[in-house]
Amino acid sequence: MQKDDVPQDEALFDGMSEVCYAVDESGRYVLAESAGWEPANIANMQAWEVIHADIAKVQARVRAGELSPLAYHMVRHQMDAKLLAGYAGLFGWQVKRHMRPGPFAKLSPAQLQRYATILKTGVEELCRIP
């Protein structure tokens, strides 16, 4: 990559820039600042669209009473049951069970608090969806 070709497309990192390697006029490698690159931005935005679509889907299913609010807070943090189980020190099937409204309603306050801490929210917020 030539130094003049270092992309300066607006990026998604709040004005932060990244450094990359490019060659100057004499063919020597130099470090150059890049504000961002459109193809990388497109790929990044696509990843976020998928995440937001997942969140909306789960939100609708929680509203419909098919899933517990835990499922919503889980996908909001881009987690699946296995990953959340890792943080909670549980088995995946246990978390999956807690994603159903019935078993979720029977969770002890201590277990709710545990999930709430992991998901960076309060117990009250954990039990409902926005």
Add this chain to the structure above:
Amino acid sequence: MNLVFPHRQTAHCESGVIANLVTYHGFAMSEAMAFGIGGGLFFGYLPFIRINGLPLTTFRTTPGSIFNRVTRRLGIGVERNTFKDEGRAMAELDRQLALGVPVGMQTGVYWLPYFPPALRFHFNAHNLVAYGKSGSDYLISDPVLGEPVVCAAADLARARFAQGALAPKGKMYCITSVPERLDLAPAIRQGIREVCRFMLSIPFPLVGTRGIRYLANQVERWPARLGDRRAILYLGNLIRMQEEIGTGGGGFRFIFAAFLQEAAQVLADRRFFDLSQRMTAVGDLWREFAVAGARHCKGRSGQGENFGDLARILRRCADKEHALFVDLAALVR
């Protein structure tokens, strides 16, 4: 008392952390040099490892191995630890910092509060250095950022014990001794030899230049096998792995090219400089792939442009890299 740490922003976190740590210990080293000696360049398409349900493509070696190789090849003494217990991991960090030793750590990026929100995914092979404390907060030199930052203890602890693929398990490492003289030349040769071996002669179809061809065949079949929507998701993910996560494929090729230039100087051999230029051309070709792929994701691809064309770019990457590494291997044999 906090030490003064020579923070430099780098293109890749692990090689950046090593270069900064070695520089702190009195031997000025560039990121590219660390990346090259550590044999950082790689290619692997590993569909059996899923991140967010999408196959993993990697353009560099496994996390931690660059550090291990650089220190081993240069005779630098290190201390490495992983932990089961969060409390003990943070206590050990505090102990080292109290001794005035900057500490490298592997972390996840999702829980790092200073990380740009757009990049906060559950990605666990990030590296950073803690070099001091301010109250209960840690002073962090994160090589992807322009300036050092401050991070609360609870957030750092969480990042060190992130769960999921490549979980860091509190991994920390510090340099304990640096030899009087660092002999770069043999280490450079070893690094190059290793990269050539990885790229050319591992008898496994998913890695090296063989892996790039395998990926090309897969890409070609994605639309038929996955349907248009999933194919686009896979493609977008591939581009993200290539261009975003730790600078990615194009970026790594450029870092390695920069390393070859430095190698040409250290070894006083002009031929490495010529190979550096060829490596640059390969990096440009990877970027071309990203541009064409992103156009697909946006639904802006031109007439008749399809996944077959993308596969053809990948095959050209594979051909060029193969020829390049064969020539490079001949120089360090």
